[in-house]
Amino acid sequence: MTLLKRLVTPLAFTILSSSAIAAPTNAEVEALKAEFINSQTANGFDVAEITQFIDNAEYNQAVIDAMTKPWEAKPWHQYYPIFLTDKRLEKGLAFWNEHADTIAKAAKEFNVDPQIIVAIIGIETYYGGYMGNYPVKDALYTLGFHYPPRAKFFRSEFANLQSLVKEEQLDINSLKGSYAGAMGFGQFIPSSYRHYAVDFDNDGKRDLLNSKADAIGSVANYFHQHGWQKDQPVTLQLTLNKDLPDNLKVWAGERLHYKVADILSPEISLAKSIDLDVSQPAMLVKLEQADHDEYWLGLKNFYVITRYNRSPLYAMAVYQFSQELNQAYVTQ
Known part of the structure; x- marks a missing residue:
């Protein structure tokens, strides 16, 4: 999620500049690492592999800069033109037509409206066109150990990343995503990947990075698990x-x-x-x-969209784009 989304803890809607955030001292960072190692041993990892996992990640100032200048800080009239474009609509309609059977199957199985599935993937990654260039391990490490406003949350995601890589046998050094550590067509953060991803193409693995079918099914499952009410107003x-x-x-x-x-x-x-x-x-x-x-x-469905990304601007963009998509799809 942009993600997000989101993504999983409430957004404070107060945007801090990077200069307003006091960087932790080296001693504070080392203390956090020691705490992380201790908590991860309780999750079944040994000290050597946890230490290697941490040492494999690097601080990235660009991640901090991006986190302190999110699009959601813009007013609506500047925000929505970024997402509600004719090109994105054309791309979305083509994606829906190409994967119509898979989208219909996911909508039926998870009891969600198909246009919301298509809208999310379009808003998040332009249907796989922009899935992020930040190394996920570096993004989550940077935010988890060097961004005090949400460090606890992102350390948790860094921990989930270690478990995810092991469970899904992913190459951690090739994982790229958003500045918040979200990955794949639907931009799932590690905890969301672990809890909501589904193997929708039945090939034996949950692959949100390469399988559009898995991404479609997983987005639908995410909305289903958060209480989406099909055919109800948003x-x-x-x-x-x-x-x-x-x-x-x-x-x-x-x-x-x-x-x-x-x-x-x-x-x-x-x-x-x-x-x-x-x-x-x-x-x-x-x-x-x-x-x-x-x-x-x-209403409730609007709130469900904000479980993906806590910004009401994001939720409104998703909703309005979904309406455009549905209108285009049924009248083509």
């Missing part, structure tokens, strides 16, 4: 008749705590009226356009 645009009430807060990565009934009111209504269960969980999403703010009602 997000609905809102109309504000007055200013946003003081008691309502825009979603910022936390678990859903509002219900639809908490958000809709005489001041805030659906832009297009539909029958809706007002007792279901929901969130309030704000999109910054160039000259105004848009507000959307995010």
Whole structure:
């Protein structure tokens, strides 16, 4: 996931510059390495192979720089044109047509909408065109031992990488991915690869790096395992008749705590009226356009997309791209 995605812990939506982050001292890094070695021995590795695993990874300043300048820091009106393009739509339609049987099989088996599978792979890697050039081991090592804001999370992913390489017999030195250590067509971080990847082409291995079928099935499984509701709405645009009430807060990565009934009111209504269960969980999403703010009602499926990448901008881009894809596919 961009990933992410994501990817697995809530995004704080506060972007820190690299200069604002105090680098750990050498002593602190060594202490973290000792702690890592101790924890990995509990996972069945011996000290020698853990030490070799760490020593095989290198610090990469470019990873820190990329982490502190994510696309999700942009306002919506600058963010969405990066992803919602005619070329990506054409590529997505071609991908869907080429793999129609596999996508239909995955959608049916995992009870997800096919367009969401196609959209994710398109947003993440342009259908395999851009799968990342950062050595995964270096990216996760750098973030896990030299990026204090999320070091604990990325050390966990570094540990998962060691297990993943052993389980799937991967060549760690050839693994390339995003600056956050996400890999393959669907950009799965190591923990997601281990927990959600499936062998969808039945060749005896879960290969998200080379098998498009495995990637399709694994993305579908990821959404299924996180509670995707097939044929259900994802997000609905809102109309504000007055200013946003003081008691309502825009979603910022936390678990859903509002219900639809908490958000809709005489001041805030659906832009297009539909029958809706007002007792279901929901969130309030704000999109910054160039000259105004848009507000959307995010439902359970929108929240599921944010399990891939915690940014609401990412989730909205995936949703809108999925709608474009579906329209193009059914009318071709």
